[in-house]
Structures are given as structure tokens and as C-alpha cells.
Amino acid sequence: MHGPIAALCLAWALALGCARPLTHEKPGAVGVGPHHVAEPPSNDTGLSELCGDGDGDGGGLDAVTLSANGTMLLFRGGEVWERSRRGLQRRPLAAFWPELGGPVQAALCIHRRKDPQEHDSLYLFQGEQVWAYAGGQLRAGFPQRVGDVFPGIPGGLDAAVECHPEECRGESILFFKGDTVYSFDLELRVAKQRSWLALQPCTAALRWLERYYCLHGTSFQRFNPVTGEVPPGYPRDIRDYFIPCPGRGHGYTGPGNKSQEAAGDRCSERPFDAFASDDAGRIYAFRGGQYFRLDSQRDGWHAWPLGHAWPELQGEVDAAFAWDKKMYLIQGSQVSIYLSDQGYKRVEGYPRALHDELGITSVDAAFTCPDSEKLYVISGNSIRLVDLKETPRRAEVAVLLPHAHVDGALCTANGVFLFHGPNYHQYQSVAELTGASQPAPPRNISVDFFQCPQ
Structure with missing residues (x-):
């Protein structure tokens, strides 16, 4: 690899490994360098579906998290999209997690070296149950009841996101159900309820580049993971930021600009x-x-x-x-x-x-x-x-x-x-x-x- 970014990119990708990558990079493809791999076009049908309008919960995503190579996984219905520099690739859930048998309601990656079992595990939530995968394989003993794995956390979750200690004063997970937020301490294994009035109900949640996002339908808010405060200028449209929709973007005002x-x-x-x-x-x-x-x-x-x-x-x-x-x-x-x-x-x-x-x-x-x-x-x-x-x-x-x-x-x-x-x-x-x-x-x-x- 060539240039100042290559080593940093590779280190970042490895540090965020939580799930099996849905696509496999060629050697030398990660980072900045002259031997880049060109992006193939996205799946046009899938992209048009993600970029379409939806009323309330009719549009948007069921869950969002990160893959082993640090790219974004977007869950909707019985399918998952991987947003990477290769484009937006669409796959059926059953191709990677055949045990699920249906859509997920929330998805979560945990990066915790002090606990080898939880470290780099991907958790997928359905109703009262949760599936845990490590290295692409279902972990022994799963699925289990959500409350058995995360005491004090109810089933039927809407969203979940890991809260990193440098931003959240400790290792924790934020779970969302309706108007209630549950902060789960990974060290003490206890949950505390929060009521963040400024935050809309989250149908998906994501930590992306040290910032936290609550998605609802086709809109999203950025929020403080400790106080729930939302800065001015929100909500915004996910299709202008998280999905590469043609003719859209946060600075897009039409072809004349x-x-x-x-x-x-x-x-x-x-x-x-x-x-x-x-x-x-x-x-x-x-x-x-x-x-x-x-x-x-x-x-x-x-x-x-x-x-x-x-x-x-x-x-x-x-x-x-x-x-x-x-x-x-x-x-x-x-x-x-x-x-x-x-x-x-x-x-x-x-x-x-x-x-x-x-x-x-x-x-x-x-x-x-x-x-x-x-x-x-x-x-x-x-x-x-x-x-x-x-x-x-x-x-x-x-x-x-x-x-x-x-x-x-x-x-x-x-x-x-x-x-x-x-x-x-x-x-x-x-x-x-x-x-x-x-x-x-x-x-x-x-x-x-x-x-x-x-």
C-alpha cells in the first residue's frame, strides 16, 4: 500500500471486526494506495427500494451495524445490504445466518477484548430471542432469551448500539424500545432506564466514526449517548447520508449546483x-x-x-x-x-x-x-x-x-x-x-x- 492512510485504515478495520464480511477484499484493497479496486455498480433494484419514499415505519431500515471489514450492514425485511467502497451489495439473510428464519429487529456488534466470548460477536435480535455469531458461526447455546443474555432488557427491541467507554463513561450498550432507552453496563451486567424526550423512537441505531445516530423510517437524529441531547438541525434524511441514493446528498440542491x-x-x-x-x-x-x-x-x-x-x-x-x-x-x-x-x-x-x-x-x-x-x-x-x-x-x-x-x-x-x-x-x-x-x-x-x- 502507498500513502499515509493505508496502515490506519487496516488497523481501523481490524479493530472493528464484529461479523463475517459479506464480501471478501482482495489483498491490498483496504486503505489508500495505487492498487485500488474499482467500485462495481450497486444493485439497482435494491438501491431503488432503499431510496424510495415510505410513510412512518414503512420506509427506512430494520437495523444497522458494522461488518468485519468495518463497512455498514443495513437490514430490511429478509435481506441485508453491505455498503462499502465496492458499492451497495444486496444478499438474503438466509445466505449468512440461516438459523434466523426471518427479519431482525435490532443488530449489535460488541468489541470487548477483556471478554473473549463477547469480543467481536454479532448479536441479532428477533422478538424475545437473540442470536450471537462469532466468526460467522452461531455461538454455542444460542439462541437465548434476550433477558437471560442481558438481564433487565426486554424482548421486542427496536434498536441497539454499543456505547464505547471513551464516549459513554464505561462499557455499555444502549437498547431502544418505544420511548424507553435502556443503558446496560457490560461490566456490572445491570440495566438502567432512560427517558430522552428530545430523541424520536429509534427503529435502528448506529455508532459511526465516534458519533451516535438514531434512525426512524427515512429520518435520523444524532444524539449524545450520555444525555440523549440532539444538536440543532435534526432530524435529517438517511438517504442524504447513509445510503448512496442517486441525485441526493446533504449538499445536493439539484443539477444546477x-x-x-x-x-x-x-x-x-x-x-x-x-x-x-x-x-x-x-x-x-x-x-x-x-x-x-x-x-x-x-x-x-x-x-x-x-x-x-x-x-x-x-x-x-x-x-x-x-x-x-x-x-x-x-x-x-x-x-x-x-x-x-x-x-x-x-x-x-x-x-x-x-x-x-x-x-x-x-x-x-x-x-x-x-x-x-x-x-x-x-x-x-x-x-x-x-x-x-x-x-x-x-x-x-x-x-x-x-x-x-x-x-x-x-x-x-x-x-x-x-x-x-x-x-x-x-x-x-x-x-x-x-x-x-x-x-x-x-x-x-x-x-x-x-x-x-x-
């Missing part, structure tokens, strides 16, 4: 505004008021509005970088700082003037390297160093680069990447970049970072 379409199309080769990697290894690409998540193969093709990750943030990002568990997002002459732990929360008092915060007045691109307090700021054809531990901060003397201009920059364990137009240039280190007399050979962003056809 060509600029917005190009910004949200990973393969459009429209220049990106900025790139950034935070302390947790999340990698982002910014373009046209939207962002792509690149460290996970599950979301490498889908654009989201900035406010989805960084509340209150709107407009285009000119440069971005991370340091000391904070994300710095630069827009014009101002910078906003967000805390990276447990989701992004803007630091009080921001945005502030760029000059007051970093000692610089303009920037085309910026980057920090892993475990370093040194910020590199690029303007035009020059690069300057800012020591982030200094107070006040100031930029050192500029050094000329072998590039007349760059749109964005990124530094990972694999080196320094400069982005310009549809291409990027890779250097093994900052020293190699500043010592170069000619640009490194160009490579295509959409092919290597987004697995688009050449």
Missing part, C-alpha cells in the same frame, strides 16, 4: 482547501465548507458539512493542524481551536485573530508532525517555523520551497505531503522538503487518497 456537487464528489479532482491529522490519528480533507474522513475506509468517500464535527463552524477552511489534543482551524485572519477529546468542542473565547494566536498574518497551508510542538506555516513559495510552546508565538525566518504555491499540507509517520490542484507531492521529512531544489514527483489525490479510478 455544480460547485457544491464537485466539492462533495471525492473523485471530482476539485482542489482541496486543507488537510489535517489529529492526535487520535483521525485524518481530514477539507473542501468547500465540507470535510472527508480519511483514516477509516468506512467514510473515505463521503463528505459532511463542517458543523457536523466542529459545532458553530461554517464556511471554508484555509488551513488546519493539530497539537496538544486540540484542532486548529484557520479561516481568513481568524483561528478557532477545538478540544479533540470526546468529540470536538470549541474552546471558549474563540475564534481569535490569527496574529494574536500564532504570530502570523496569512497562511496557505499549515502542518505539525506527530509528537512535535513545531508548526510549519506555508505562504506562497515559503515555509516558516512557529514554536507552539513559546509565549508569545512568533514565526522564524522564511525558507524557500520548490513549490510556487500549495493548497494544503499534511505530516504523518510516512512523511510530509503537499497538495496542489489534483496532485500531491510526498517528502520523507521536513528536512528533505526544505532542502529540495525540485518538487517531488506528483501523484493523484483522488486515486491514492480516495480510491477513485485512474
